[in-house]
Amino acid sequence: MPRQKLAAEPDRPARDPKRTRAAILDAATTEFARYGLGGARVDRISRASGANKRMLYYYFGDKEGLFLAVLEAAYAGIRSAEQKLSLLDVAPIESVRRLIRFTWDYFLAHPEFISLLNSENLHRASHLRKSRRARSLNSPLIATLGAILERGRREDIFRKGVDPLQLYISIAGLCYFYLSNIHTLSSIFGRDLAAQPARGARLRHVTDVVLGYLRREP
Amino acid sequence: MPRQKLAAEPDRPARDPKRTRAAILDAATTEFARYGLGGARVDRISRASGANKRMLYYYFGDKEGLFLAVLEAAYAGIRSAEQKLSLLDVAPIESVRRLIRFTWDYFLAHPEFISLLNSENLHRASHLRKSRRARSLNSPLIATLGAILERGRREDIFRKGVDPLQLYISIAGLCYFYLSNIHTLSSIFGRDLAAQPARGARLRHVTDVVLGYLRREP
DNA sequence: CGGTAAACTAACTAGATAGTTAATTATTTC
DNA sequence: GAAATAATTAACTATCTAGTTAGTTTACCG
Structure with missing residues (x-):
């Protein structure tokens, strides 16, 4: 052709x-x-x-240089999308809901990002290590999340002592794993976990897990 | 040589x-x-x-047939280890703790399983689909977890209406994502998340997240 | 407008690759 | 113990692969 x-x-x-x-x-x-x-x-x-x-x-x-450029562009994409989030102008619970929703929707819309991250971890982040922009790929959302958690604690809604980095990783993990492993999970459990009812249930469940965890302890 | x-x-x-x-x-x-x-x-x-x-x-x-054999053996390995778990002879909270601990420890000890799963998802579970044993790779732990959750609910410790499959996926996701993405996460956040203090903190955090979610609602 | 450099093209190369062929050898079976 | 079969060996093959060479063409600049 x-x-x-x-x-x-x-x-x-x-x-x-x-x-x-x-x-x-x-x-x-x-x-x-x-x-x-x-x-x-x-x-x-x-x-x-x-x-x-x-x-x-x-x-x-070379091929690996091309891969690094692709990865950097992918990171720039999610950071750009994260910047458009507005989290601090609503109540803490709503902020966390929005962050979860954003994370889920982003991974759903960008399966290529998941796949690229998996490739990069298979190669032990050897490309990112060569990148001069790796640290600039860090997410400013960690600090934002810290502020949300502190505000929620002061308002007696959220529990004390939540590490924003751990929570950020958990929110990402709850969303990422389901979508990244959608094929083996569907195969093993004999259900189409990618179909709509299952996806909606997953998002609701993730939201419940995170908010349940954050709930102030008695 | x-x-x-x-x-x-x-x-x-x-x-x-x-x-x-x-x-x-x-x-x-x-x-x-x-x-x-x-x-x-x-x-x-x-x-x-x-x-x-x-x-x-x-x-x-051929190469792909070998890969499928490797994958089946890996699944057999985790199912065999799961069978050795005893979860029903302790209180529900301790059961859940044990399941989380087992999941974390298994992925930590078997990074090859994580990598193989990532490969298989990259290939859309095309090998598992050819396997005659895929459904037998399903985990009987889902049913066990269902029993634990029901018992916890009856004892007024756990919240109502928890889907055991969703919870199983969440426990796996909270552990798996951290370890699977350890390289990019460490690179991006400028910390060695694979080192001991960080690993211990991660397991404690995962346990708090899951048990926090399960706690009975007021 | 001519010279230069950048952007591009087509063909090539040396090595790598999964898989195959044609045996040989060890084990099993009668 | 001989024949048959299974397990193994060494060499081979056709194709693939990332990267390179040797140009040509277009755009820019003085």
Whole structure:
């Protein structure tokens, strides 16, 4: 099948480095998410992006460099989405509900992020370690969550002594694991856990677990 | 480097199909866990097992058949360990504590199981779907957990209406995610989350989350 | 407008890869 | 004990793979 050329429109320059680079990143995200780093193929990325294979090496160095760029872009995506959350202008319980809802919806809408994280952990975060932006990928939500928990404690709604980092990890874990392992869980338990009623039940359950935990102790 | 022969001991038969097959499975488990299905190499498995590469195809058909055999063995392992748990001869709260502890300790001791599950989900459980034993890999703990929750409810300790499958998935998720994503989490948050104090804190936190959720509502 | 550099193309390469072939050897069975 | 079978070995194969080479073409700048 003849290769799709990018600059097919008459009024577009034949060379557009930003567009070429973005197209490669996009195709690479899909390929790495679908096959993992080890199973992804450079030639398939090249074909899907419409860019010559040489260009992958021209812009990203090598396959692993491309993978790191994909990962950084993925992190930038979730951080950007997190910034749009408004959590501090509502009551603490509602803040936590929103955070849970955001986390669940984000993972649901971005299964490629889950897959990329799994790949990166298989490789022991060796790519992130090379990244100059790793620490900047940290989530400012931890501090925000700390403020929410402190406010909830002062209002006598939440229990004392909750570690915001642990809670953040737990909220992520409760959502992530279900979606990341959706295939084996569905297979083992003989149910389609990806279907709507099951997903809705899962979100409600996660919310109950977290809010139940946060409830002030007698 | 000269290839290690299996039957080096004088009183061992030169041919031992069971031992050869077990050695291949063992080497394959390590290889698939370390590199994922796509990154694993058949020649490395052959070398590590000490068996001729032809034997991998003789016993398992192909690389994917070998992967399925590894996965089934891994599931058999956790089911066997679950059977040794005794949960019904103690009070409900202690039962739940034991289940959490078991889950955490098992994933900690078997990082290869986590990695294999991640690989299988990347491949959409396509191997498990071919397995004739998938449903038998189901956990009988779900029913046990149901009994525990019902007993706790009757004793007015636990809240009403807890879905044992959801709770089982949540306990697994709270433990699994932390360990599965240990590398990216440590990298992003600039802490060694695999070190002892952090692990202990994590287990305590998970226990508090689950028991906090289960606590009877006022 | 010409020179230069950047962006791009097509073909190539050296090594890797899963799987196969053609045996040989050890064990089992009658 | 000989024949048959199963388990094993060494070498091979066809294809795949990431990355490279050697250009060409387009855009930019003075």
